[in-house]
Amino acid sequence: MTKIHADIDALKGFHEAMVRFRHVQRSVAERGDDEIELTRAALAARASHWQARLEQSQAEFDACRAGPGADCSGYARAVEQAGEQLEHIRGWQQRVDEAAGEFRGSAGAFWDLLQNDLPRAESHLLALIADLEAARRAS
C-alpha cells in the first residue's frame, strides 16, 4: 500500500468488510429463525409423546379400576406423572412462542437493515471511493 493511496485502500477494506458483514448476518438471521423452528418442532414432538403416554396410562388406570379390588395406585401415579410432564412441556411451548413473537420485532428491523440500509451505506461508500480515486487521478 503506497502512502498516497492509503486512505482509498482503507475505505475499500472497510467496504469489503461491510459486504462480508451483510452476507454473514443474513445467514445468522436465517439460522436464528431455523433454531426457533427446530425448538418448536422438538417441543411439539415431546408434547405428542407425553400426550400418548398420558392416554395410554389413563386407559391402563381405567382398566385397573374396572377390575375387582386391585391396587391401581401405580397406574394413578403414571397418569399423574404423564400429565405433569405434558403440562411442563406445554408451558415451555407457550414461553417459546411468546419469546419468538417478541423477537420478531428486532428480527424485522434487522432484516430491513440488511436488505435496505446496509446496501445504501455500501453504495454511498463506493461513490465516495470513486470520487477520491477521480480526484487523485486529476491531481
Added chain:
Amino acid sequence: MIHTRPDRDGQEQLGLLGAAWEEAVPYWQDEVARQFDTGHWTPLVQRSSTYLDALGALMDLLETADRDTDF
C-alpha cells in the same frame, strides 16, 4: 461438525466490521466521514447490537427449553 450459535457468529462479525472501521477512520477525518458516521455507521452498530442481543437472549431461552423438557 462444530455447532456455533448464530448470535455469537453475528457478534464476531460485528467485531470484525468494527475493526475495519477503526482501520479506516485515521484516513478519513473530514465532514463526509462524520456524516457517514452519524448517518450510517452508528445506526448500523446500534441496530445490529440490539438484534444480536435479542437473538442471544432467545438462544439462551431455546437452549433452556430444550434441556428442561428432555426427560
